Amino acid sequence: MTRTILRSTVIKAPVETVFTFLSDPTNWMTAFPGDSDVTNLDIRPDGVGTSARWSAKAWGIPMHVTHEYREVMPNKRIVSKASVGPVITFSLEPLNGSGTELAVESALEIDAPLVRVPAQALFARLTEDDIQGMVANVKSLLETGKKTVPHASEAKFSQTLTWSDSVTIAAAVEDVFELVKDPRVWLGPDVQISDLVTTPEGVGTTFQASWKVLGIPLKTTHEYTEYVPKSHFTSKAALGPVFRVEVAPGDGGTRLSIRSDTVPRNMAEAAVDALIIKMSERGQAQQLAGIKAKAERRTGAL
Known part of the structure; x- marks a missing residue:
C-alpha cells in the first residue's frame, strides 16, 4: 500500500531560483516546521547522488534519516529517496510573470505491520501538516527569507x-x-x-x-x-x-x-x-x- 501526500503552491520567483534553492537539501529539510539539523551534506555536480542526513527529536529521542537525490532534471524535477521513509518529488512549472508553480509529493510504501516498524520509520512518516508546512515555508523563504510556519503541529496518530x-x-x-x-x-x-x-x-x-x-x-x-x-x-x-x-x-x-x-x-x-x-x-x-x-x-x- 502506498500513502501519498501532494501539496502545491505558487512562488513569486523564477523557476531557476526555485530549482537552485531545492538543489541544496539543507534548504527544504530545514523548511519543515520545528527544529531540525542537517549534516553530512554531499552535493554532486549533476545533482544525482546529492545526499544529506536530516535529524530531529521526538520526545527527546534523536531520529535520523538520510535523503539521496535519485533523479534531477534541471528546472523541472528533483526526486529524493529517504533511507527510511518516503520518496519526495519536487516538480517545478514556470509561470508567466517569472513565477513558479511548485508541487511536492510524498509517497511512502507501507508494507510491514506497525509493530515491526522501528521508531526511525515512524519519524519518517510525514503527515499532511508536515508537507503543507514545508511547502509554505519554501515559498516564504524564497519570497521573504523567513519561515511562515515555524512550529510543528501536534499531529494526531490514528493507527494502532x-x-x-x-x-x-x-x-x-x-x-x-x-x-x-x-x-x-x-x-x-x-x-x-x-x-x-x-x-x-x-x-x-x-x-x-x-x-x-x-x-x-x-x-x-x-x-x-x-x-x-x-x-x-x-x-x-x-x-x-x-x-x-x-x-x-x-x-x-x-x-x-x-x-x-x-x-x-x-x-x-x-x-x-x-x-x-x-x-x-x-x-x-x-x-x-x-x-x-x-x-x-x-x-x-x-
Whole structure:
C-alpha cells in the first residue's frame, strides 16, 4: 500500500531560483516546521547522488534519516529517496510573470505491520501538516527569507501499535486461567504490582504497575474492564495500552494469547511506543515461556 501526500503552491520567483534553492537539501529539510539539523551534506555536480542526513527529536529521542537525490532534471524535477521513509518529488512549472508553480509529493510504501516498524520509520512518516508546512515555508523563504510556519503541529496518530504472541500449555484451560488472571503472572517479573484490589466478578479489579524503560521509572493504574472466566479478560492501563489475555483449548492443552494495543496521540509518542515494543519483544517471549513452565509444573505435566 502506498500513502501519498501532494501539496502545491505558487512562488513569486523564477523557476531557476526555485530549482537552485531545492538543489541544496539543507534548504527544504530545514523548511519543515520545528527544529531540525542537517549534516553530512554531499552535493554532486549533476545533482544525482546529492545526499544529506536530516535529524530531529521526538520526545527527546534523536531520529535520523538520510535523503539521496535519485533523479534531477534541471528546472523541472528533483526526486529524493529517504533511507527510511518516503520518496519526495519536487516538480517545478514556470509561470508567466517569472513565477513558479511548485508541487511536492510524498509517497511512502507501507508494507510491514506497525509493530515491526522501528521508531526511525515512524519519524519518517510525514503527515499532511508536515508537507503543507514545508511547502509554505519554501515559498516564504524564497519570497521573504523567513519561515511562515515555524512550529510543528501536534499531529494526531490514528493507527494502532500492536504486540501479540501466544503459547501452547499442557494444562487444562481452567487451570491456566486461574494462574494468569493474577497480574503478577501475565505482566511478568519485571513489572512490580502494588495496591491490588480484586472483585468477585473480575471486572473492576485494579492495581498499580511499575517498571523501567531505559532506566526511566514508569507507573500506571490498570483496571480489568472485561472478564469472562475460563475465557479472557481485558486490562486497561491509564497510560494508554489495552491488554487482552485469552485462553482457549488447543493442541490437547490450552492456547494462551496475550495482546496489547496502543493508539499514540501523536508521532512522537508513536516513535517512543514502537521503540519500547521492539525492545521488549524478546522479554515478552521469555515471559510466555515462563508462564508455560509454571502452569505445567503446577499440573504435573513436566
